[in-house]
Amino acid sequence: MAKADIGVYGLGTMGSALALNLADNGFQVAVTNRETDWIESFVAEAQDLQGNLVAKHDLQDFVDAIQTPRTILFMIPSGAPMDAMIETISPLLSEGDTIIDGGNADFNETIRRSKTFAGTGLHFVGMGVSGGEKGARFGPSMMVGGTDHSWSQLRPMAEAIAAKFEGNPCVAHLGPDGAGHFVKTVHNGIEYADMQMIAEIYGMLRDQGGQDAAAIGAVFGDWNTGPLQSYLIEASSAALHAIDEKTKQPVVDVILDKAGSKGTGRWTLIEALKLGQSASTIEAAMGARSWSSEKEMRSEAETLLAETTQAASVPSLSDLHDAMQAGRILGHAQGFRVLQAASDAFEWALDMSKIAEIWRAGCIIRSALLDELMDAFQNGLPHGHLILAPAMRETLAKTVPALRRVVAAAALSGQPMPALSAALVWYDTMALGRGTANMIQAQRDFFGHHGFARIDATGKHHGDWGEA
Ligand SMILES: NC(=O)C1=CN([C@@H]2O[C@H](COP(=O)(O)OP(=O)(O)OC[C@H]3O[C@@H](n4cnc5c(N)ncnc54)[C@H](OP(=O)(O)O)[C@@H]3O)[C@@H](O)[C@H]2O)C=CC1
Numbered sequence: 001m002a003k004a005d006i007g008v009y010g011l012g013t014m015g016s017a018l019a020l021n022l023a024d025n026g027f028q029v030a031v032t033n034r035e036t037d038w039i040e041s042f043v044a045e046a047q048d049l050q051g052n053l054v055a056k057h058d059l060q061d062f063v064d065a066i067q068t069p070r071t072i073l074f075m076i077p078s079g080a081p082m083d084a085m086i087e088t089i090s091p092l093l094s095e096g097d098t099i100i101d102g103g104n105a106d107f108n109e110t111i112r113r114s115k116t117f118a119g120t121g122l123h124f125v126g127m128g129v130s131g132g133e134k135g136a137r138f139g140p141s142m143m144v145g146g147t148d149h150s151w152s153q154l155r156p157m158a159e160a161i162a163a164k165f166e167g168n169p170c171v172a173h174l175g176p177d178g179a180g181h182f183v184k185t186v187h188n189g190i191e192y193a194d195m196q197m198i199a200e201i202y203g204m205l206r207d208q209g210g211q212d213a214a215a216i217g218a219v220f221g222d223w224n225t226g227p228l229q230s231y232l233i234e235a236s237s238a239a240l241h242a243i244d245e246k247t248k249q250p251v252v253d254v255i256l257d258k259a260g261s262k263g264t265g266r267w268t269l270i271e272a273l274k275l276g277q278s279a280s281t282i283e284a285a286m287g288a289r290s291w292s293s294e295k296e297m298r299s300e301a302e303t304l305l306a307e308t309t310q311a312a313s314v315p316s317l318s319d320l321h322d323a324m325q326a327g328r329i330l331g332h333a334q335g336f337r338v339l340q341a342a343s344d345a346f347e348w349a350l351d352m353s354k355i356a357e358i359w360r361a362g363c364i365i366r367s368a369l370l371d372e373l374m375d376a377f378q379n380g381l382p383h384g385h386l387i388l389a390p391a392m393r394e395t396l397a398k399t400v401p402a403l404r405r406v407v408a409a410a411a412l413s414g415q416p417m418p419a420l421s422a423a424l425v426w427y428d429t430m431a432l433g434r435g436t437a438n439m440i441q442a443q444r445d446f447f448g449h450h451g452f453a454r455i456d457a458t459g460k461h462h463g464d465w466g467e468a
């Protein structure tokens with residue numbers, strides 16, 4: 001019997017969908033799972049794709065079923081499970097074989113893992129996969145980090161199963177070792193910011209505008225036909241229209257207001273800070289999720305903290321729309337700054353235009369904006385900043401006034417808008433030729449003799465602070 005083109009280990013949400021996608025594209029796929037009971041039911045549910053699946057319960061049999069040099073995709077949790085699987089499977093593999101970690105992994109771990117493969121004859125790929133279950137099944141966006149050898153092995157299959165934008169596959173070899181997982185991590189950071197901004201607008205319409213879920217869902221549905229067209233706006237609209245079977249209420253109204261996270265948002269922030277960046281919209285989104293978990297405290301605080309809000313009119317739908325548009329550009333611009341800083345620090349030579357290109361379809365943050373961003377990168381960015389690209393400057397000029405009105409109304413009415421506020425603060429900071437860091441430097445030199453640069457001379461100077 002012909003050997004399988006690829007092996008997929010881990011038949012959870014993502015692994016099973018990717019295995020079916022590969023099978024659907026005509027590849028023979030060897031599959032296995034830690035919990036072997038699940039394998040048969042997975043194959044049974046595959047129906048007419050069963051002929052392209054080779055189910056194995058034993059790891060050695062699984063490895064033997066794949067043609068050499070082998071390509072084996074792991075879709076399991078990052079961290080200890082991945083390390084344990086590498087240790088278990090490596091002795092069963094042979095020269096030229098490639099192990100792919102397709103989970104959301106910390107890129108530092110991917111670099112560490114890649115180093116352990118050097119000189120072994122085996123190859124390791126860190127591949128970010130985005131698109132959730134549906135994307136994995138019918139076309140995800142994939143961000144690959146690894147050797148050229150692994151990419152040439154993986155490429156035909158990855159390109160076949162990837163989402164297509166105007167016929168072009170949304171997958172690319174972005175760099176060595178941790179590059180793919182880093183780009184996926186920042187993708188998720190941008191995702192956090194975008195989701196938070198949508199939630200903030202939902203909150204304004206619900207709490208200040210008195211609109212119900214279906215009405216807000218209709219607003220988002222309408223926005224999805226214009227410049228805000230995106231998977232996240234579309235998904236938010238659909239989620240707002242969904243009805244809970246048990247209570248017959250909108251599902252969003254029966255969901256507890258506590259949001260979790262699995263790591264990628266936090267990793268984006270940690271790496272941004274290490275690289276001397278501050279992705280404040282992502283930090284605001286991460287912070288909002290963390291604060292949301294303090295549910296009991298918030299319920300108590302609502303009765304204990306003084307009422308300090310002031311009258312403010314509810315922003316118009318047009319202002320909210322434009323605020324979202326400005327916030328989205330600023331959130332993406334921060335994410336791409338982090339990518340550029342990492343590219344410089346790790347000498348990855350990341351192709352920002354390519355990244356925007358492969359995010360145009362398949363992934364969770366796919367949107368009309370990404371098409372514009374791709375063009376902006378191709379035309380070159382003044383000072384390396386997306387917000388200075390002519391098309392972005394033009395849109396920001398039209399939409400930031402609305403963002404300002406929305407954030408002002410939110411501040412007065414006590415409606416929390418951490419991500420949109422952070423976006424505006426960042427815009428204002430970047431738009432100010434002379435800021436206030438001179439005061440910070442004066443303070444540092446005053447108490448710590450740290451020195452400062454002068455506006456009228458080069459070198460390091462100290463202030464004459466007297467005896468104060
Ligand atoms: N869900 C999503 O939208 C996305 C998820 N990802 C990433 O994909 C990966 C898989 O996620 P997802 O499919 O959602 O997760 P699921 O929980 O649906 O599936 C997890 C899979 O990993 C296996 N597994 C768990 N622990 C171990 C272990 N210690 N050793 C071996 N196998 C193990 C499980 O096997 P068993 O059945 O035996 O428990 C199962 O096959 C994760 O890294 C996730 O971050 C990436 C993009 C999107």
Ligand SMILES: O=C(CO)[C@H](O)[C@H](O)COP(=O)(O)O
Nearest residue numbers: 104130131261262263264364
């Ligand atoms: O990678 C993804 C989407 O791109 C996953 O859905 C991931 O789980 C999202 O992150 P979190 O669970 O922290 O919200």
